[in-house]
Structure formats: structure tokens, C-alpha cells
Amino acid sequence: MLDIKLIRENPEMVRGRLASRSGNVEKLLDDLLEADERRRKNLVEAEQLKYQRNVASEEIGRRKKQGVPTDDLIEKMKEMKEAAEKIKSLDGALREIEDTIRTAILLIPNIPHKSVPIGKSEQDNVEVKKWGKPHPMAFEPKPHWDIGEALGILNFECAAKITGARFCLYKGAGARLERALINFMLDLHTKKHSYEEVLPPFMVNSASMIGTGQLPKFEEDLFKCNNTDYYLIPTAEVPVTNIHRDEILDGRNLPLYYTAYTPCFRAEAGSYGKDTRGLIRQHQFNKVELVKFVKPENSYDELEKLLENAEEVLKLLNIPYRVIVLCTGDQGFSSAKTYDIEVWLPGLGCYKEISSCSNFEDYQARRANIRFRETPEAKPSFVHTLNGSGLAVGRTLVAILENYQQADGSVAVPEVLQNYMDGMKVIR
RNA sequence: GGCGGGAUGGCAGAGCGGUUUAAUGCGGCGGUCUUGAAAACCGUUGAUGGGGUAACCUAUCCAUAGGUUCGAAUCCUAUUCCCGCCGCCA
The missing domain is CATH 1.10.287.40 (Serine-tRNA synthetase, tRNA binding domain)
Structure with a gap:
């Protein structure tokens, strides 16, 4: 606000x-x-x-x-x-x-930061960096759904029976790989990047949704639990940012860094016919999120660091990606500035968003009433909040399947994940 | 789900229709003392909105939303959350 x-x-x-x-x-x-x-x-x-x-x-x-x-x-x-x-x-x-x-x-969006390129749509987003080289492949790379189904680790049909379209049943090494990724990401962010791990509720009330900006404008994107005031979270940003709703924090404790694994639930209204195959666009997916509460004067430095922390995951997995800054027209409602990390998917032959890192400045802090005192006797002022995916786990699994696929249909396990997979080197 | 108890300032905790501008303690801040610190003592101490160049003035805030009254932290109603006991249950 x-x-x-x-x-x-x-x-x-x-x-x-x-x-x-x-x-x-x-x-x-x-x-x-x-x-x-x-x-x-x-x-x-x-x-x-x-x-x-x-x-x-x-x-x-x-x-x-x-x-x-x-x-x-x-x-x-x-x-x-x-x-x-x-x-x-x-x-x-x-x-x-x-x-x-x-x-x-509550219906007025945030003001874009001065450094954000002016533009109308995603066409006007600006690439700011590119990392890594596509792995050499002496064969036609396949999309992840073909790889996953052939290996018996992804089953979309069965999930459609259990629930419906846009769900997936992970099996065996697939389920294990998803869990390995979650643990790997949490370990990286807690041990190396000093975030505190939290495991929040996966349902939140409407006050929390208003606090981070999903409500009142974007109700149709959410799943609401019948006869309650509870919604399934579309991202861990919502419960984690609301940890400090209606609080006055001690400035001496800032910045605060949190990381959380949660499933995310999105209604995907209005995206019928978009990414209908595979894991790219699901009603439920896993994500490890990074959330920061910082002092206003540091928030843009903190955004750069947050982006680096998210990039680190792909670097360690050795998967090529690029970073773009979203233009004013493509930016999220509450954000002042957003970087997207897009991962290279050889099977689909394109870059795909795998993380979105934003500085909301005091926009969410005003809505959620999150303040701090510089010193114990100082007047309270609003914190700046930031968050970013570190990373979207389902899409990371997609990236591994497509980037690490081999001519015989098997998939190599990235080195950093092998310890999380009981030493497994190849999924076949 | 049933019955009972509760929610007060950063924390603890009194107040149960009218000098309450919310007692008191802890904590915080400032000071005295001290070479320095601790202790002790003294003083001070919230949030939000509005008006004003300013000093300052003013309204509101005792879980939330209504109501009764000239006047509500205090009485009434509903809701939310917490804590017990019973039932059910991973």
C-alpha cells in the first residue's frame, strides 16, 4: 500500500x-x-x-x-x-x-523503482546476465515429460485420476530427487547464506493475504477452503512475510533472513491452454523461498544478494541460466523491482522462469504493518520486505531431467545431489 | 463437538461505570554517585490519525466488531484467539 x-x-x-x-x-x-x-x-x-x-x-x-x-x-x-x-x-x-x-x-499497485526499465510487456524485459553453457548432447534432447514417463518417475495420468489436470504423481527416484532438491536448497541457504529455516502453515487467513498483496485483487488465482477464511498459500512469501505482521522489530536485529520449504497452490485461472503438458504449470508445486526484512537504506543491496543466493543453486547444479529485470508493465502488483532467473531447458528449447526475486520496499510492510525502531527510543518506521524463490523445486527437477538427460534415456544425478540420493549417480 | 476460565502498554500484572492524563514491578532511556562499571537512588518512557511554521493542541486505542450511557478497560451482544476438563482423532 x-x-x-x-x-x-x-x-x-x-x-x-x-x-x-x-x-x-x-x-x-x-x-x-x-x-x-x-x-x-x-x-x-x-x-x-x-x-x-x-x-x-x-x-x-x-x-x-x-x-x-x-x-x-x-x-x-x-x-x-x-x-x-x-x-x-x-x-x-x-x-x-x-x-x-x-x-x-488496496487496489493501487506499488511504484516501480527508478532503475526499472519502462515497458509494456515481457517483450520489454531486459537481460542483465547469462551464466553457463548448455551441456553438449549428441542427440535430440527430449522434453522432461517424455523422460520422466519413460523412466517411470513421473505419472501425470495417475494424478489426473486422483485429482485432475495440472497435478503429478512422482514415483521412486523422481520423488526422491524432489526431496533431495528441497534438502539441498534448504541446507545451502541455512548453512552457507545464514537464513533461518521456518516451516509455516500452508493455509493462511485473509488478513495475511491482504498483507502481502494477493487480496483483494487476485482472489481468482487462489484456492479458498470452503466455509472458512482460509486460503491455500500460492507461495511461502505469504505466511513467512506475515510472521511479523503488526509487529515493531528491534532495528538491532535487522536484517532478518528466513527460508522456508512449502508446497504452493495456484488456481491458474486464465492460463488454460498454456503449458498444458509436463510439470511447468501445476496447481500444486514445491518451492523453497527466501524472505528478508531489512532497513530501507539497504534494501537494494539486499535484493542483489538475494538474487545471488538464488543463482547459487543453479551454479552448484551446473545448469545454464540467465537473469532478466522485469519492465514496469510486466512487474508484479506489490513489487518495486523484480529480477527473474530463467533456466535453460534444452528439451523445450527455451529459457523458463525458475525464480522471481523482488524488493517490495515498504509496500507490503504498510499493508501488513511491519515496522522497526532504529534504536529503542526511536520512532517506528516501516521495514522493507524482499523475497525470492530459491528455487521453484518442480521446475528445477525439470531442468535436471532436461539438462542431464543422456542418449540412452537415463538421467545423470548432479554431483551435489548424489549424497542426498544415497550415492545414486544415474536415474535409469 | 460439549462445558468452564481468560485476553489490559516492550514484558509481567492491578483496575470491574466518573480526577484512569491505565496503579505497580521488570525492561528501555537520561541523570546522581564512581577512575570505570555494577548496585543504589532520582527522573523519564507507547501507538495511530487530524490541526498548527513551531512550541503545542486534539481525537482514538485495554483481543475484534457492534450496543447501552451525559460518561465504558469496566455493563450487554456477537466474533476471534489462548488455557483447562470431557468426547473424537493423526
Whole structure:
């Protein structure tokens, strides 16, 4: 959520900076500014009445204690009864205005950072680095679904029976490889990169979803549990960022780094016919997430470090990738700046997103009310939050199958994973 | 699921219709003492919104949302969460 004062004081600047994003927020901003003006007018009026009431009530109390109430006191109580009615109606109107403001401001996206390229769609994203060389293959590389089905480690048909489309049953070495990847990533981030491991709930309430920005705008992307206020998480970002919702952190403890493995659940509304085969786009997938709470002045350095931590996974697995910075039009709703890591998939013949690393600045912190004090006596201010996939596990498994496939249909196990697979060197 | 108890400031904990601007303790901050520190003593101590150039003024906040009243932390209703006991259960 943006700072209402920033919008009030620099409406044209905000309008300009948001214009390059997807979605039109002109009307929302107009409604917001208009309601904000009404709110302050209404507030002043209600406050004056409350002040009068407080003064009168105190006097009534004092004099009642002294003795029998006189006529003028009874008169005063009558007057205050009327004032109370007026206050009630003003407060009611105020509540409505504040609802209007809240509805509008929750639908306004974050302002892109100055370093973000202006653009309309993914065509305008900018590549910032490329790492690794495709493994030499003296044969036509196959897509991962062919490899996985042939080895008997992935079964999409069976998952379709159990549940439906966009699910997968992992078997044997496939299931083991997925678990190996989760452990490998968690070990790397906890031991080498000093993140604290957490295992959060996989369902969250609507307040948490609002805090990180999934609600109210993107409800159709989520799975909601019937007759409850609970949603399946679309990413660990939601429960982990909300660990500190409504808290004031001690600045001396910042930055805080968390890593979490969770499954992720996405409705994928509007992506019918997209990536229909294989593991790329599933309703359920595993992910190891990195989340940071940092001081504002460090957040862009922290974003670079977060990106490096995620890249490290692919480097150790020796799989080629590139990093792109998303343009203003392609960026997520809550993000100020986002890097995507895209992994090379020889079977599909393209680069595919495997991680998304974002700095949200104070946008989520405002929504979730996450603050810190620089020193114990300082005024609280908002932290900056960041997160990134470190990595999407299902897509990493895809990358291993496609990059490590061999002419005979077997798949070599990357060296760093062999210890996690009881020494297994090849899946055949 | 049933019955009972509870939710108060960073923490602990009193208050149960009117000087409560929420007692007291711990913690934090400042000071005295000390070569320095500790202890002791003294003082101080929250959040959010609004108004004002400012000092400052003001409203709101005792789980959440409503209600009663001139006046609510305190009374009423609903909800959420926590803690017991019973039932069920991985």
C-alpha cells in the first residue's frame, strides 16, 4: 500500500510513475483523493464535538459526586445526549469514507523503482546476465515429460485420476530427487547464506493475504477452503512475510533472513491452454523461498544478494541460466523491482522462469504493518520486505531431467545431489 | 463437538461505570554517585490519525466488531484467539 500522504502531497508524481504499469489506476486515485479530503473535514468536525463531550462529561461526573444534580446539570446532560447522536452519525459517515479509502488504496499497485526499465510487456524485459553453457548432447534432447514417463518417475495420468489436470504423481527416484532438491536448497541457504529455516502453515487467513498483496485483487488465482477464511498459500512469501505482521522489530536485529520449504497452490485461472503438458504449470508445486526484512537504506543491496543466493543453486547444479529485470508493465502488483532467473531447458528449447526475486520496499510492510525502531527510543518506521524463490523445486527437477538427460534415456544425478540420493549417480 | 476460565502498554500484572492524563514491578532511556562499571537512588518512557511554521493542541486505542450511557478497560451482544476438563482423532 502506498502512503496516503505521498499521494495527497504529490498526486501528479504518483500518477506519472504508475502510468507505466499495467492496469489503469486513474479513477482509483481520483476517488481516493476525493475521499481523503472528505475524511479530514468530517474528522475535524467529529473531534470538536467529542472534545466538548469529554469536557462536559467530566464536569457532570465531578458535580454528581458533590451532591444532588441541579436543573442546569440535567439540561447539560440533555444537550450532550443530542451531541452524542450527532457524533454517532458523523462516526458512521467517517467509517464509510474510510472503507472507500481502504478499498481504493488496496487496489493501487506499488511504484516501480527508478532503475526499472519502462515497458509494456515481457517483450520489454531486459537481460542483465547469462551464466553457463548448455551441456553438449549428441542427440535430440527430449522434453522432461517424455523422460520422466519413460523412466517411470513421473505419472501425470495417475494424478489426473486422483485429482485432475495440472497435478503429478512422482514415483521412486523422481520423488526422491524432489526431496533431495528441497534438502539441498534448504541446507545451502541455512548453512552457507545464514537464513533461518521456518516451516509455516500452508493455509493462511485473509488478513495475511491482504498483507502481502494477493487480496483483494487476485482472489481468482487462489484456492479458498470452503466455509472458512482460509486460503491455500500460492507461495511461502505469504505466511513467512506475515510472521511479523503488526509487529515493531528491534532495528538491532535487522536484517532478518528466513527460508522456508512449502508446497504452493495456484488456481491458474486464465492460463488454460498454456503449458498444458509436463510439470511447468501445476496447481500444486514445491518451492523453497527466501524472505528478508531489512532497513530501507539497504534494501537494494539486499535484493542483489538475494538474487545471488538464488543463482547459487543453479551454479552448484551446473545448469545454464540467465537473469532478466522485469519492465514496469510486466512487474508484479506489490513489487518495486523484480529480477527473474530463467533456466535453460534444452528439451523445450527455451529459457523458463525458475525464480522471481523482488524488493517490495515498504509496500507490503504498510499493508501488513511491519515496522522497526532504529534504536529503542526511536520512532517506528516501516521495514522493507524482499523475497525470492530459491528455487521453484518442480521446475528445477525439470531442468535436471532436461539438462542431464543422456542418449540412452537415463538421467545423470548432479554431483551435489548424489549424497542426498544415497550415492545414486544415474536415474535409469 | 460439549462445558468452564481468560485476553489490559516492550514484558509481567492491578483496575470491574466518573480526577484512569491505565496503579505497580521488570525492561528501555537520561541523570546522581564512581577512575570505570555494577548496585543504589532520582527522573523519564507507547501507538495511530487530524490541526498548527513551531512550541503545542486534539481525537482514538485495554483481543475484534457492534450496543447501552451525559460518561465504558469496566455493563450487554456477537466474533476471534489462548488455557483447562470431557468426547473424537493423526
